[in-house]
Amino acid sequence: LKNGDWWCLIVEGRDPMGRTTRLEPVTWVDGWPMIGRKVTREERRALGPFHKPWRTDDPDVEACEWMGVDTFKKPDVGGVHSITAVATTDEFDAPTLGLQWQWNHNPNDANWSLKERPGHMRLKAGLAKGLWGAVNTLTQRVPGPDSDGFVELDLRGLKDGNTAGFCSLQQPFGFIAVQQEAGKRRIVMSHNGKILGTVENFTGDTIWFKINSRNLGSNIAFFYSTDGETYHLLGKEMNIGKGAAWWCNRYSLFNFSTTEAGVGGVADFNWFRLRMLGTTPSTRDNQVQPP
Helix, strand or coil: CCCCCEEEEEEEECHHHCEEEEEEEEEEECCEEEECEECCHHHHHHCCHHHCCCCCCCHHHHCCCEECCCCCCCCCCCCCCCCCCCCCCECCCCCCCCCCCEECCCCCHHHEECCCCCCCEEEECEECCCHHHCCCCEEEECCCCEEEEEEEEECCCCCCCEEEEEEEECCCCEEEEEEEECCEEEEEEEECCEEEEEEEEECCCEEEEEEEEECCCCEEEEEEECCCCCCEECCCCEECCCCCCCCCCEEEEEEEECCHHHCCCEEEEEEEEEEEECCCHHHHCCCCCCC
């Protein structure tokens, strides 16, 4: 920086949260850039599991005197600037997709739309044996350490064979969804393709789903609501553990069909909303809260 301070951007592996980007201060020592802050060996040993060295039996790692910081004074960039939160919540009011979203596969652009029903993300079911093969799965990273994701879903366009809902996409994955067969609907919670909870004969046309993400995305629980206010746990909490290497956990919206007759069935997502937990007021106030 102009004032002589040095900073670096690095990525840190956080198991199911994937690799997170960190801004770290740099101190030059004997011509070498030291990242973070200087700590004693006792401080390092006392820190939590995500700060422990990969190999505690390695004397070089154990003797390391520098480590990354979790909080630090912001860089002096020569002015005062307002806090800008990363985009997360989406009311789907814009005609183009927000930058916070990524498709899990190359999308079939004929099977999704923000314009056919303004104010909604419309996902049309393609043929798939299960979630992994569902092409138009819309995802964004689960932020940590703790957060809740909410969606509102209009089911009136579903066809028999459709499964539409809300997913925690990692390895293993889990989702809560509505399945339609023979004109009847049921709510299901699935863990890696195995159904762990059901609510039969759901007759509503609108449903609300919530996913709780805790412990840096390691523990996930799934809830449904029939009125948008009271949420009920379905199935059981899922433990992701370390998850897939280098791959972050993702909140995901999906709709697929296991039958040819169900291809083209419509799921209309009215909104996705994120609630961060344990954040500072300045960050939390930038998040749109669910009702």
